[in-house]
Amino acid sequence: xxxxxxxxxxxxxxxxxxxxxxxxxxxxxxxxxxxxxxxxxxxxxxxxxxxxxxxxxxxxxxxxxxxxxxxxxxxxxxxxxxxxxxxxxxxxxxxxxxxxxxxxxxxxxxxxxxxxxxxxxxxxxxxxxxxxxxxxxxxxxxxxxxxxxxxxxxxxxxxxxxxxxxxxxxxxxxxxxxxxxxxxxxxxxxxxxxxxxxxxxxxxxxxxxxxxxxxxxxxxxxxxxxxxxxxxxxxxxxxxxxxxxxxxxxxxxxxxxxxxxxxxxxxxxxxxxxxxxxxxxxxxxxxxxxxxxxxxxxxxxxxxxxxxxxxxxxxxxxxxxxxxxxxxxxxxxxxxxxxxxxxxxxxxxxxxxxxxxxxxxxxxxxxxxxxxxxxxxxxxxxxxxxxxxxxxxxxxxxxxxxxxxxxxxxxxxxxxxxxxxxxxxxxxxx
Amino acid sequence: xxxxxxxxxxxxxxxxxxxxxxxxxxxxxxxxxxxxxxxxxxxxxxxxxxxxxxxxxxxxxxxxxxxxxxxxxxxxxxxxxxxxxxxxxxxxxxxxxxxxxxxxxxxxxxxxxxxxxxxxxxxxxxxxxxxxxxxxxxxxxxxxxxxxxxxxxxxxxxxxxxxxxxxxxxxxxxxxxxxxxxxxxxxxxxxxxxxxxxxxxxxxxxxxxxxxxxxxxxxxxxxxxxxxxxxxxxxxxxxxxxxxxxxxxxxxxxxxxxxxxxxxxxxxxxxxxxxxxxxxxxxxxxxxxxxxxx
Numbered sequence: 001x002x003x004x005x006x007x008x009x010x011x012x013x014x015x016x017x018x019x020x021x022x023x024x025x026x027x028x029x030x031x032x033x034x035x036x037x038x039x040x041x042x043x044x045x046x047x048x049x050x051x052x053x054x055x056x057x058x059x060x061x062x063x064x065x066x067x068x069x070x071x072x073x074x075x076x077x078x079x080x081x082x083x084x085x086x087x088x089x090x091x092x093x094x095x096x097x098x099x100x101x102x103x104x105x106x107x108x109x110x111x112x113x114x115x116x117x118x119x120x121x122x123x124x125x126x127x128x129x130x131x132x133x134x135x136x137x138x139x140x141x142x143x144x145x146x147x148x149x150x151x152x153x154x155x156x157x158x159x160x161x162x163x164x165x166x167x168x169x170x171x172x173x174x175x176x177x178x179x180x181x182x183x184x185x186x187x188x189x190x191x192x193x194x195x196x197x198x199x200x201x202x203x204x205x206x207x208x209x210x211x212x213x214x215x216x217x218x219x220x221x222x223x224x225x226x227x228x229x230x231x232x233x234x235x236x237x238x239x240x241x242x243x244x245x246x247x248x249x250x251x252x253x254x255x256x257x258x259x260x261x262x263x264x265x266x267x268x269x270x271x272x273x274x275x276x277x278x279x280x281x282x283x284x285x286x287x288x289x290x291x292x293x294x295x296x297x298x299x300x301x302x303x304x305x306x307x308x309x310x311x312x313x314x315x316x317x318x319x320x321x322x323x324x325x326x327x328x329x330x331x332x333x334x335x336x337x338x339x340x341x342x343x344x345x346x347x348x349x350x351x352x353x354x355x356x357x358x359x360x361x362x363x364x365x366x367x368x369x370x371x372x373x374x375x376x377x378x379x380x381x382x383x384x385x386x387x388x389x390x391x392x393x394x395x396x397x398x399x400x401x402x403x404x405x406x407x408x409x410x411x412x413x414x415x416x417x418x419x420x421x422x423x424x425x426x427x428x429x430x
Numbered sequence: 431x432x433x434x435x436x437x438x439x440x441x442x443x444x445x446x447x448x449x450x451x452x453x454x455x456x457x458x459x460x461x462x463x464x465x466x467x468x469x470x471x472x473x474x475x476x477x478x479x480x481x482x483x484x485x486x487x488x489x490x491x492x493x494x495x496x497x498x499x500x501x502x503x504x505x506x507x508x509x510x511x512x513x514x515x516x517x518x519x520x521x522x523x524x525x526x527x528x529x530x531x532x533x534x535x536x537x538x539x540x541x542x543x544x545x546x547x548x549x550x551x552x553x554x555x556x557x558x559x560x561x562x563x564x565x566x567x568x569x570x571x572x573x574x575x576x577x578x579x580x581x582x583x584x585x586x587x588x589x590x591x592x593x594x595x596x597x598x599x600x601x602x603x604x605x606x607x608x609x610x611x612x613x614x615x616x617x618x619x620x621x622x623x624x625x626x627x628x629x630x631x632x633x634x635x636x637x638x639x640x641x642x643x644x645x646x647x648x649x650x651x652x653x654x655x656x657x658x659x660x661x662x663x664x665x666x667x668x669x670x671x672x673x674x675x676x677x678x679x680x681x682x683x684x685x686x687x688x689x690x691x692x693x694x695x696x697x698x699x700x701x702x703x704x705x706x707x708x709x710x711x712x713x714x715x716x717x718x719x720x721x722x723x724x
Binding site for chain 1: 551
C-alpha cells in the first residue's frame with residue numbers, strides 16, 4: 001500500500017513539476033507597465049528580529065498604496081541565501097529584488113546579464129545616499145544596486161579589561177596596539193577573539209594593514225594589475241605576523257566559529273577577550289551570542305584600525321561594507337519604484353531605529369539611537385576614503401583565496417611572501 | 431512487456447533526470463573553465479584534472495580519504511564486530527545496549543556535528559571538562575591541524591559503529607547454532623570457534639560493511655562541513671568539501687565539476703572491482719547469471 005501511494009505521489013510530483021515549468025514559462029513575459037498587475041519576488045537576509053517584521057510592514061504599506069502590486073517575500077539565512085541564489089542565477093532566473101553586497105560577485109552577475117542597470121532610474125534620488133555606500137554597487141560608472149545599510153570594520157574593545165591591564169588610551173599606531181596586546185596578555189586576559197574557522201574575520205587584519213601601509217590606491221591597483229606580489233602586501237603580512245607571534249587569540253581559535261555558542265562574538269560578549277576586529281554588527285551579535293543575551297552594554301567601546309608607522313594610508317580611510325538590493329533582469333516594472341519606497345527617509349529611519357541597520361540615506365542618520373552605532377556612523381561620515389571587504393570587492397575566486405591565504409598565515413603554515421604569490425596566481429588566472 | 435514499461439517509466443524518468451543527467455552535465459562541465467553563468471564556452475580539455483592532481487589541497491584530500499578508510503578498517507569495523515559478538519551473548523540488558531549503540535546512527539550528520547562542536551568546545555565543552563579531570567588538555571582537538579583528522583574519525587566512528595554492529599549482529603544470528611556447537615563438541619575453544627566458524631561465515635556481511643564504509647568515506651561531506659568546514663588550514667578537508675568550496679564559494683564550476691568527476695570515477699572503479707573480485711561469490715546467482723540460475 002505504501003509503495004503504491006509513494007509511486008502515485010511521485011507521479012503527482014512529476015506532474016506538478018511539469019506544471020510549474022509551464023507556469024514559469026508564462027510568468028516570464030515582462031510587465032513593462034508599472035500599473036499592470038504584477039508580483040515582485042523579494043529575497044532578503046534579515047530573517048530574524050528586528051528587521052524581519054519591519055521589511056514585511058514596508059511591503060504591506062506599499063501593497064496598500066499600489067493595489068496592482070503584490071510583494072512575495074522570501075527571508076533567507078545568509079549562507080542559505082548564497083547557496084539558493086547561486087543555483088537561481090546559474091539557471092539564469094534571478095529573483096526580482098535581492099540582497100547584494102556589491103563588488104566582485106555583483107560584477108559577475110552584471111557580466112552575465114542577470115541584473116538591471118539602474119543608473120537612470122535612481123538618478124533623481126541616489127544623491128540622498130552617502131556616496132561611499134553606493135561605491136560597491138557602481139561598476140564601470142553604472143549603478144546596479146542600492147544600499148540600505150553601510151558600516152565599517154574597527155576594533156571593538158572591552159573597557160573593563162583594557163583598564164584591568166592598565167591600557168588607558170586606545171592604540172593609535174600598530175606599535176601601540178602590539179604593546180597593548182602584550183600588556184593585556186601579561187594581565188592574564190585573552191587580548192583578541194578570532195573566528196579562525198570562518199576565515200573572513202582574519203582577512204580584515206591583512207586588508208586593513210595593506211590599506212594603512214600601501215594606501216587605498218594599492219588595493220585598487222592590485223585588483224587592476226592582478227598582482228599582489230608587491231612590497232606593501234608583503235609588509236602587511238609581516239606586520240600581521242608580528243601580532244600572531246604574540247599569540248593573542250583565545251584558546252582553540254583556529255576551530256572557532258563567529259556566531260556559534262563559543263565563537264568569536266560569544267567570547268567577546270561573555271567578557272572572555274579584550275577586543276575583536278569586526279564590522280558594525282558586532283555589538284548586536286555579541287549580545288545575542290552571549291550567555292546573558294545582553295552583551296557588554298556600555299562597557300563596549302570602538303576605535304578605528306590604527307595607523308602603521310611610515311605607511312601611506314591615512315587612519316581616516318575606512319574598510320567595510322553594507323547591504324543593498326539589486327534588481328533581477330526579469331523584474332516587473334514596479335520593482336524599482338518599490339526599491340525607492342524602501343529607501344525613503346521615513347522607512348530608513350524605521351530601519352535605523354531597530355539598531356540593526358546603519359542607514360545610507362543622510363537625513364535618516366539622526367535616527368540612530370544606539371551609541372555604538374552612532375560612533376561607527378560618525379567615524380564613517382568623516383572617512384576620507386572607503387574600501388569594500390576584499391572577499392566581496394574582488395572576483396569570488398580571488399576573495400576566497402585572500403581569506404584562505406590569510407588563514408594560512410595566521411595558522412603559521414605559510415609566510416607573508418608565500419601568500420602574496422598564492423593570491424597573485426589565482427588573480428592572474430581570472 | 432508494455433506493462434513493464436508502464437511500471438518502469440516513472441522510476442526510469444526520475445533516475446535519468448536526477449542521476450544520469452547530472453552525471454552527464456558534470457562530465458561535460460568538467461572540461462571547461464566556467465563560472466556557472468551562461469553556457470560553458472572556454473574548453474580547456476583536461477586542464478581541470480591536471481590542476482586537481484597538482485593541487486596540494488586536493489592531493490591532501492586523497493591522502494586523508496585513504497587515512498580515514500584505513501582507520502575505519504583497522505579500528506572502527508573491528509570494534510563494531512567485537513561489540514556485535516559481545517551483544518550476541520546472553521547478558522542482562524542486551525536489548526537496551528543494542529538500542530543504545532544503534533542510536534547515534536539515527537541522528538543526522540548535521541545534528542551529530544553540532545553535538546560534537548559543543549562537546550569539544552574549547553572553553554566549556556564536556557570534552558574539556560573530562561580532560562581537565564584527567565589532568566590532560568583536549569578541548570581544542572578540532573582546532574589543531576595535527577589532531578583534527580583523528581577527532582573527525584572519532585566522531586564518524588561514534589556515529590557509524592552502531593550501524594556496522596547491527597549488520598554484524600544480523601549476520602551472526604544467521605549462523606546456525608549447530609555449526610558452533612559441533613565445533614565446540616570437536617574440542618574447539620572460543621577463539622577457535624570464532625576464527626574458523628563464525629568469522630568465515632560472517633564473510634559476506636563483513637565484505638558489504640567494508641564496501642559501505644569505503645564509499646561513505648569517499649563522499650564524506652556534511653559532518654566535516656559542520657564540524658570544521660575543512661579546516662584548520664585544509665587539514666580536515668575532504669574531496670566533497672573542496673568541491674563545494676570551488677563550486678559555490680569561488681564560482682569555478684568547471685573545476686568543481688572535475689573534482690566531482692574524480693570522486694565519481696573513484697567510487698565507480700572501486701565499486702566495479704570490489705564487486706568483480708571481492709563480492710563475486712556473495713552475489714553469484716543474483717547478478718552474474720541474471721537471477722535465472724536453475
